[in-house]
Amino acid sequence: MQIYRQAAIYAELLKPAEDLVADVDLWVETWLPGAANSVCDPACGPGGWLEVFHRRGLRVAGNDLEAEMVREAKRRLAGGNVELTVGDMRTLRFESAPFDVGLNLHSSIGHLPDDASVRKHLRCMFAVLKPGGLYLLGATELSGSLDETPETLWSSPPTALPGGGHAAILYESTRRDPALRREEIRVLLLTKGVAGVAPVVNESYQLLTFSAAGLRSLVEEAGFQILATHHMTVEGRPDDGLVPGAGDVTLILKRP
Secondary structure (H helix, E strand, O other): OOHHHOHHHHHHHOOOOHHHHHHHHHHHHHHOOOOOOEEEEOOOOOOHHHHHHHOOOOEEEEEEOOHHHHHHHHHHOOOOOEEEEEOOOOOOOOOOOOEEEEEEOOOHHHHOOOHHHHHHHHHHHHHHEEEEEEEEEEEEEOOOOOEOOOEEEEEOOOEEOOOOOEEEEEEEEEEEEOOOOEEEEEEEEEEEOOOOOOOEEEEEEEEEOEOHHHHHHHHHHOOOEEEEEEEOOOOOOOEOOOOOOOEEEEEEEEOO
16 A cells, blocks of 8 residues: 555654553553563554553564665664564564563454464564563454445644644545455545645555454464453443444453
């Protein structure tokens, strides 16, 4: 996608929200035995989540398939104990493993093509975590019937960019098909005065989705225990279990 190659713009428009950072801190404090000293992100993009923990002095490691994203992450995470790699989340090669916590909060596993690929990724993550370590995994549980009602997932206000100009972004779910296990996402990027970027970039992509039972089977087959399932579109992001109709969830997984 063209938008995902605009690493500096992406980093500014999709910074981790403060309330979600607070929730992640609470979840880690609740479930991790002892303090977190190291964090990895297998699909780190420009390093937004790693930057949160890097600023606190933790050891961090990130991986992304897009080289431009990793270059931006290196720029933002200069100094300190950092490892960044370009690669596939199914074949992680972190030399600084193992880690206390893995973070993958925004349904990045939906970009994988099938369950076999998800299995490979989960086994990789199991291998790079310490015993007792946590993996906070975002995924989309999809059940019911075909739904083509547009639904706004995320939007940013017009934002001044460090390199000059302004940009705003909209993510919209346009089609959810449980039978095909696919959700279609439309992304609209608007820019003004940004060199080398069109004023309007309109793209779509599909994400792999999961039934509650199917997702549970995949994570347990990889060796993880499910400690909690937070429903991300419900106020307060409650732990309401991995059940049909859950929608966008964050699983708190533990490596025994």
